[in-house]
Amino acid sequence: MLKQHLQFKLSQKLSPQQIQLMKLIQLPTQAFEQRLKQELEENPALESGKEEKSTLEDEFESDFEADTGNEEITAEDINIDDYLSDDEVPDYRTQANNYSPDDDEKTIPYAAGISFNQYLLNQLNTLYISDSDWAIAEFLVGSIDESGYIRRPLSDIADDLAFTQNIYAEEKDVARVLKIVQELDPPGVGARTLDECLIIQLKRKEITPSIELAIDILEKSFDHFIKKHYSKLIQKYSISEEELKEAITEIEKLNPKPGGSYAGNNKMVEHIVPDFAIKIADGNLELTLNGRNAPELHVSNEYNNMLAGYKNSKTKSKTQKDAVMFIKQKLDAAKWFIDAIKQRQQTLYITMNSIMQYQKDYFLTGDERKLRPMILKDIADDINMDVSTVSRVANSKYVDTPYGTKLIKEYFSESMKNTEGEDVSTKEIKKILETVIGNEEKKKPLTDDKLAGLLKEKGYPIARRTVAKYREQLGIPVARLRKQI
Template identity: 70%
Template structure:
């Protein structure tokens, strides 16, 4: 049976302006500049730079006009459009009193664009020096196209044969592809076109001048690769009946090889991301000084042309329908420009107060640069200090960088959980990781310390941590297990 009933409930919805503000806060400096350009292209009422002269207006009463529809299909009377609000010069936005990173005296130098030869094109150019039949060349070029950026062909010969048939209409056999793969192996850098690490290292060793240690290294990679990768040096000494010094020199030859031949190509066209710090912290007379990157504080104003159009409309005696439509369009653009300028100001304030709270919370670290001085700090700690939502703090921390006297760092790296030391005091997990890293760096590499011994050492230093926690921190620091840290 169907019934009708009323159900009251409270719900919270974000306005479009709030959503846009959160997106602006999340943007780092370079992305923010791009967003600024997009807004200026979309809104002609928004202009960059300072106004040449202040706009002076006469005081007059607002006249009554007929109402008309706005973009949201709401009826708005003309007397609701307080044009004086848009022409007021009384309130000067904060960003107009701030400086940015650029000076009028600075010279702009155009950076020439490099047009390097790509990795694959370089291989094709080398391939052209070989005398091959037309069909063989087509297969060889397909093999070059199958090489990834690290220099490997990570596909089986049967799969390549099938792909040649289905995508290139080239019908061949595995023996032909294998033969042409050996041609690819002659290209530079040495090791390119290998199907796995073992083959890559062998190719590089075979291109070297044969010596006693090169031959031993080649034999080890070819026949004892598993023992080598697991660093079972005792087995290798027993297998080859050589001295520690001989094995050490052979392993040294292997360590000089490049496991990623494609990655070392100087013409690699991969884009390198440049980090632009959003904040800078300086130590001035023993005190911390925080500054926001000036590129986050652009100088904006409302277009003078749009102001004059509104002024003309107010002074006009006869108001046509077209004029009414035009003034509504102008109002919408001015509303958008006014909101965007205000959103930029709120973004600046949010970024600054958040980073300022983080700076003072971690004052000991920023003054000395000792990572063991980092205090336990979670998002809620900063949110409580500045009175903002945790999600807002997260948006600032996850995408912003700060330039410090000790390097440029991602802000979220200053956040960490707390653990108890043997004194019952809260210490940062970052502090424990740093101590663990120092212990591992100072260990005897001939007999590296296993996790249980590392746990004992940290316990002696006042940090009672379980072995499994040591393993977790070691993996987060990208440090291998003890056996893999062993050296001859």
């Protein structure tokens, strides 16, 4: 049975322009430059750089309306002042970097190099081995990951050699050739497990009693070693604590990821470009927006001249009318984009300035214990903007401070009350927890229960499970794995 009924619903929809503005606000500096370049390429009415003074001073009274019939379109239908700037200097130009045109461009050169696998193949070419072994060795080198390990079973590699290379080799042959590959540099490359990687490196050193003991421990008692069961190792090998300490010191000198030591690999290097800079001058904080976020943009003078030509034309042909419609669309887009850039700059600056003032004590001292509890709503309420806008600024922007370049969202944290009833930042608690663990006796590391007790004594009553959560967020292992001798 069908029924009809009326329903009233209140909804809010963002216009395409608002959506595009939100996307512009979210972009960090480098991505914003790419977006700017794309807009300049797609809209011929938009140009960058300083605008030449326009000689067209005629005023047009109304917006352009599309020609829907035989009605003639007159030049008065277009108001160029809506699209072009006047003789006054717009605010966005005054925020650009004050560099002269002949200043050297500050770019970072990139050195060419060879890949890690090619580096290993070049070494392989210097060895005297049979053609069949060389083919297996080449396949093994191709199976080495960027950390320097072969993560696949040798049986699988033997099968792949048969199916993909038409090379029939038994698993023992692959294992024999693997020993050859493991002689390449850097030491430890071609290992299948961590203990094998460390043993290969130790065997490349001059054998001493400490190294000999270290090899024996890795070969026969690796599980006790990684779990730091030092008392069991001392009992098993009938050694003193000092002898065990010397052996462990030798192991700690080794590289668990030999592939990472290769300096010639062609990994893409990502450089962070700060969107803001905070400096301290005479005890006061100064905030600046990266000049690359404030480009000089203007509408093309060529389009200006095209409009002037249309105005002065006595006859208005269909082709001219179509051209003016196209020009109007491009002028609208250019004018909106310039306004959007200006609004983006204002939003970024206002948001970051509010964060800077909120965390003034931290930015003046650099002491993370002075970071106040701060959530997105705190800043949104202060600047009368939506929480989502603040989130877009905080999640993707960096600020250059006297204490390093930081992601803005790192300054946000939840709050909890101390024993005096004051709101303190969870970041402050994490910093104190990190300090307490750093000062603990390494022979007897503090358990999470003991850490919770110490924090409570300092005025931060938090549960053991909360201590464990903060410790994991700081990347600090449990007490057993922090033990040293």
